[in-house]
Amino acid sequence: MAQTSDLKQSPLHDRHAALGAKFAEFGGWSMPLEYSSGVVKEHTAVRESVGIFDVSHLGKAMVTGPGAAEFINATLSNDLAKIRPGKAQYTLCCDAATGGIVDDLIAYYQDDEHVLLVPNAANTAEVVRRLAAEAPQGVRIVDHHDDYAVLAVQGTKSDEVLSRVGLPVGHEYMSFAEAEFGEPGGPAVVVCRTGYTGERGYELIAANEIAGELWDQLLAAGEEFGMLACGLGSRDTLRTEMGYPLHGQDITIDVTPNEAGLGWAVGWKKEAFWGREPLVAEKEAGPKRKLRGLIAVDRGIPRPGMGVTLVADVPLCDITSGTFSPTLKKGIGMALVPTMIHPGAELGVDVRGRREIFASTKLPFVDPSVREA
Template sequence: MLNSKKTALFNVHEKYGGKIIDFSGWQLPVQYESITLEHEATRNKAGLFDVSHMGEVEVTGIDAFKFVQNLVTNDISALEDNQVLYTFMCYETGGVVDDLLVYRFDEEHFFLVINAGNIDKDFEWMNKNSEKYNIDILNISDKISQLAIQGPNAQTILQKLTDIDLGEINFFYFKRNVNIAGVSCLVSRTGYTGEDGFEIYLENTKVEYVWEKLMEVGKKLGLKPVGLGARDTLRFEVALPLYGNELSKDISPLEAGFEFFVKLEKDDFIGKEALVKQYTDGLKRKIVGFEMIDKGIPRHGYEVWAHGKQIGFVTTGYASPTVKKNIGFAIVPVEYSKLGTIIEIKVRKKFLNAQVVSKRFYTKSYKKQQPYRV
């Protein structure tokens, strides 16, 4: 980890006992107490995440709308000012450059939130495809920290540190210049856990102070710091994708099951021709959910077999802390994607039976508009 980057909260992670690992070139905590405890705290009370490793890019100029509309698969014409949209950037082949969030400040100002491991690649891709547009593209990733507070008590905790009514921020909307414990922040209501919650964007120099204030006021409401381990199990249970697992240059958004965010009726966008062909010809493979029948825990990269041959591989697999089952996602030919289909997962040298099931392993008990449909 000698060449790994550190977020502005690195000392805080050590103070709270974080077990540090390398993740996409960053030194980040995989856990503090335990993945299961942190997962359950977020599901039942609240969890606080350092996601400052994520990338942020600003697009400004008179052609900002046209550029972003051509860059991504979703239709940003549906956005109001101060609204957020989930989408993909694709290669001409239909494979995924990255999945991202688009924040619209106004028609000439957009804020793109991208994955940590893809920052340099994404920025290069944006610049490569910007030549015919009158815009400025600025990578501000190193100047901004990001916190996420998620869980049933998230709003109650954050409300203690601000005068604005957080109830006025609807799902997938945001407010700028929000005073959090005396610090000006951008606050959005999105999340990557399946729970209600907020993202807080602020200056690097202020993030340690805000983290500590949140932990202070959240202590009685069960707030815990959460590492990357539980972040992954939480997103997995509600069928949210991870780039490099369910999405990649070799796995399209359609194969991953996210056709809702690919607007093929748009005039044009990068990758449209390939995705239209894939849709018209019919998918040859897709991501499915599965549940282990035999005893064993599936892991990313494990082979999937049927009828004596390998048919695919596991993209994500865990012993689920919430549903208490060994479950996973796998990419397989469409003929093996029907619910109830029996497949085999090669766990070390053993072939263990599993059954194809719905990808949404966990659903919140309250109804909220969902940004991801699978």
């Protein structure tokens, strides 16, 4: 683990420390893992009311110039032509030779000459490098990773909280709007109807200079709804309940979209995107493994790296993500299980030397309908 002095800090770091946050390293950044309320209470606040996360470690890269949107559509996996300006799209940066997932990210389609990309923290430099190496003349990729904060307000009361600080709400899922913060003519905040928890919510992109005031106002506005400051520990339990993959665990450059169950984020009818040929061939042949959900039959709690077996002496794979689900009150996990194994099979997980039985299940673990409520 990197030394604390080597890690980047959010512009809100001092505020987190004042709230009693425990910090951990995420993609080269020192970020709040949890606050004094604890992971379970933070998780429950999002599921039942509202929570606020600092996710400023996420990357921010702007692709600009004539043909910027066309260039992104010819490189990243999803079909940007299927959405209009003002909409966002989940997409993948895949390796051209293998189809493996370099990163999963959100593309914000502003107009044909401006596309904002939000990659994962640890992968931002690599995504920017790959795009810059292939960009046609006139198209620029500018890394703004350290210039902007990202706050996520997530939960059933997220609209009420944002409304109280004068930010727009109610726009459709995976869309965004730019708004003035504070007085008319004030600094711009991008309000994105996105999130990584499965609940209704918004992600706010704002310049570092106003991040502190924005955070303070949102916390004050959310007090009447019992809003909690939430760390990345509860963000992990929330996203695992939804079956959302985490890069570096469930998906890596050695995992393809077909294996990860992310074929829906691939524009198969597009003439070109990085990794198209190997991915089309794999899709036609069928992947040899697939990301599946596992839910404890008894009391076992899986953790990444724990071995998964068909029977005690037949190893299959390892848990990629695993945790205790505060919503289901059970252990849940994900693993890249060989496709020869029946989707409904019961499998063993080596939990600290004990073989605990887990039932295979479709993802997500919790009702996904709340995402677009």
